[in-house]
Amino acid sequence: MRDIGGSKLGGILYSAHTKYGTMPSDRGRRNSVAAIARTAEVAKSAGVDLVLEVVNRFETNLLNTTAQGLEFIAATGSDHVRLHLDTFHMNIEEANPAAAIRLAGDKLGYFHIGESNRGYLGDGVIDFAGIFDALLDIGYERDVTFESFSGAVVDESLSLACAIWRDTWTESLPLARHAKAFIDLKVDEAARRRATNARP
Numbered sequence: 689m690r691d692i693g694g695s696k697l698g699g700i701l702y703s704a705h706t707k708y709g710t711m712p713s714d715r716g717r718r719n720s721v722a723a724i725a726r727t728a729e730v731a732k733s734a735g736v737d738l739v740l741e742v743v744n745r746f747e748t749n750l751l752n753t754t755a756q757g758l759e760f761i762a763a764t765g766s767d768h769v770r771l772h773l774d775t776f777h778m779n780i781e782e783a784n785p786a787a788a789i790r791l792a793g794d795k796l797g798y799f800h801i802g803e804s805n806r807g808y809l810g811d812g813v814i815d816f817a818g819i820f821d822a823l824l825d826i827g828y829e830r831d832v833t834f835e836s837f838s839g840a841v842v843d844e845s846l847s848l849a850c851a852i853w854r855d856t857w858t859e860s861l862p863l864a865r866h867a868k869a870f871i872d873l874k875v876d877e878a879a880r881r882r883a884t885n886a887r888p
């Protein structure tokens with residue numbers, strides 16, 4: 689990442705991206721913490737952000753919730769590791785996704801916006817108003833990245849790992865335009881709610 693001029697390394701860096709058939713072992717978890725702690729030292733000296741994506745139970749057995757992610761970061765002993773949260777995964781695992789964002793606070797280093805069916809934003813059940821209220825509450829100013837899948841354009845092995853068995857879209861550009869407009873609108877709405885609530 690350093691050598692290609694990148695500034696962030698994220699995703700499921702701490703385990704395989706797969707549906708595990710066993711519980712994580714203590715030894716496996718210790719190995720993962722140690723590997724991330726070593727990687728964080730290299731990343732810090734290279735000026736590269738290191739963010740761990742918390743994903744749902746079908747894609748890792750190690751970090752499924754924000755609370756688990758924060759515990760993992762503490763175990764690394766590094767101040768350079770942050771969390772990469774994703775609304776699609778949070779919708780499956782968190783009791784309250786907005787509360788999870790507030791729990792992450794300044795440890796949130798990267799954010800994926802995705803719908804519950806991983807298609808067009810607004811075509812699923814995720815409460816984006818609550819999500820954006822929470823992002824504004826914690827003063828989040830890092831990346832917000834839209835993530836969506838279709839076997840028509842996404843790498844085949846990644847689509848299989850994410851269980852994309854049907855396509856909800858095939859054209860990237862209208863999807864991306866819609867997502868940008870949707871995110872801008874939701875940020876504006878959340879900002880207006882804050883301003884209205886703050887008014888005496």
Ligand SMILES: [Mn+2]
Pocket residue numbers: 741774800835
């Ligand atoms: Mn994601």
